[in-house]
Amino acid sequence: MVTFEVKGMTCGHCAGLITKALKDLDSAAKVTIDIEQHLVSVVPIEATVEELQEAIVEAGYTQMPMV
Numbered sequence: 608m609v610t611f612e613v614k615g616m617t618c619g620h621c622a623g624l625i626t627k628a629l630k631d632l633d634s635a636a637k638v639t640i641d642i643e644q645h646l647v648s649v650v651p652i653e654a655t656v657e658e659l660q661e662a663i664v665e666a667g668y669t670q671m672p673m674v
């Protein structure tokens with residue numbers, strides 16, 4: 608599992624957009640979102656971490672990978 612901190616994700620609408628972007632990239636991935644903590648956790652099946660990051664950015668959000 609990889610977790611990203613997504614600064615601009617503030618409501619369910621944002622969470623929905625990000626979930627859709629990630630699922631479009633990797634339909635079998637498991638996506639868990641914590642809006643209050645601005646965290647997006649992904650268990651990717653096919654996508655790389657880099658591709659997941661790109662999908663979040665392309666959806667219009669800036670993100671930082673959590674170490």
Ligand SMILES: [Cu+2]
Binds near residue numbers: 617618620622
């Ligand atoms: Cu929002």
